[in-house]
Amino acid sequence: MPIETSCFDNLPDPRGSNARYPLNDVLFIALCAVISGAEDCSDMALFARSKADFLGRFLSLPHGTPSHDTFSRVFRYLDPKAFHEQFLTFMSDFAAQLKGVVAVDGKSLRRAYDHVDGQSPLHLVNVWAVEQRLVLGQLLVDEKSNEIQAVPDILEWLSLTDVTITADAMHCQRSLSRQITEANGQYVLAVKGNQKTxxxxxxxxxxxxxxxxVVTDSGHGRIETRSATVVSDLNWLQEGHQWPGLGAVGRITRRRELANKTTEETAYYLLSDAMSPARMIDVTRQHWAIENSLHWVLDVTFKEDENRTRRGHGAENLALLRKLALNATEREPSKGSKKGKRKKAGWDDDYLLAIIQQFAQLR
Structure with missing residues (x-):
């Protein structure tokens, strides 16, 4: 079976011209390893040794397989901006045809900190295509409050026609609303006290x-009821605020009944489109898919929160590599959980090849 192995040829090698292992080979092996269940650079080196015969079918390895130190050095010094640009290149065809809900939310890498150097956990802003269940991009921010500056940069390269951007109240900003509507997109933005008036x-x-x-769900010992309304007569509101692209405002009241406890909360939203209340409930529920289908999967299946990589750009680059592996397993059409697919990739060389072929089609 022919296989594309030159996925990363365009990336500059931070190690110079005398490196023993070509950068593309190191990254290709690392990607195969993470798809197959590797969690860190030690796992990548173990995968390479265990799969030397398999890798030798596609790569020239005159010096054997890379060591833990080689993988660690590459990810520590690799330019994360260039790596992300390569990721965007892989996803460019898909991004140009994007439709549906795209959720924007931040996630901290809890173990990527250093008490001695006073380094706080890394915080990444992720962009998630809900319906397609694919990561569209990530951007490192210094701290959670800096998400506001990061999101416009990520959205610039997306085609937003027929796309609805959802985000929490932190991103309820005039500039972001204007950017989305000027790009022919729509938005559903939570609004809270950061826009107090x-x-x-x-x-x-x-x-x-x-x-x-009113929509009611039940299961797992709880009953959840969502009551929603949408108002599109905004003359009075817009006289005082002139919010860019605003077409309606909405309210959702969520009531959650457990065996021994009942809670209720009300959330308010800015809508660029005067959608129905039922549609607003659906869109806001889809937003939280980024927590359940991306962040939870990264932490539970890929063990991201347990990874202690801290030096250089290692944590940021490995986070993006995990997203490449996640996208590749998602695009592989067979049924099964991501955990199951990763196990199968580690056990079945032909299945790993099938996933890598799916990844190659992202180019």
Whole structure:
């Protein structure tokens, strides 16, 4: 079976011209290893040794397989911006045809910190195509509050026509709303106290509005009810705020009943489109797929929160490599969990080849 192994040829090698192992080979092996269950650079070296015959079918390895130190050095010094640009190249065809809900949210790498150097955990902003279950990009920010500056940079390369961007209240910013609407996209943005005057005016305007749609779910010992309403008559509100692209405002009240406890919360949203209350409930629920289908998978299946890589750019680059592996396993069409697919890739060389072929098609 022919296989594409030159995925990373365009990346500059930070080690110079006298490196024993070509950068493309190291990254290709690392990607195969992570797809097959590797969690860190030691695992990558073990995978390479165990699969030397398999890798030798596609790569020239005159010096044997790379060591833990080689993998660690590459990820520590590899330019994360160039690596991310390569990731965007892989995803460019898909991004140009993007549709549906795209969720934006941040995630901290809890173990990627250093008490001695005063280094805080790395915080990455992730962009997630909900329906397609694919990662579209990541961007490192210095701290959680800097997500506001990061999101516009990520969205610049996406085609937003027929796309609805969802984000939490941190991203309820005029500049972001303007950017999305000028790119022919739509938005559903939570609004809270960070836009206090706007938030108070929306609550006042909707105080006597009756909920028009109720959706009830049950399971796992709980009953959850969502009541929603959408208001599109915004003359009074827009006189004072002139919010870019605003087409409606919405309210969702969530009531959660457990065996011994009942909680209720109300959230307010800015909508670029006067959608139905049922549609608003659906879109806001899809937003949280980034927690359940991306962040949870990275922590539980890929053990991201347990990874203690800290030096140089290692943590950021390995986070992106995990997302490449996640996208590759998602695009492989057979049924099964990501955990199961990774195990099978480690055990079955032909199946690993099938996943890598899917990855090659991202180019």
């Amino acid at each position: 706007l938030f108070d005016d929306i609550r006042f305007m909707m105080e006597h509005e009756a909920d028009t749609t």
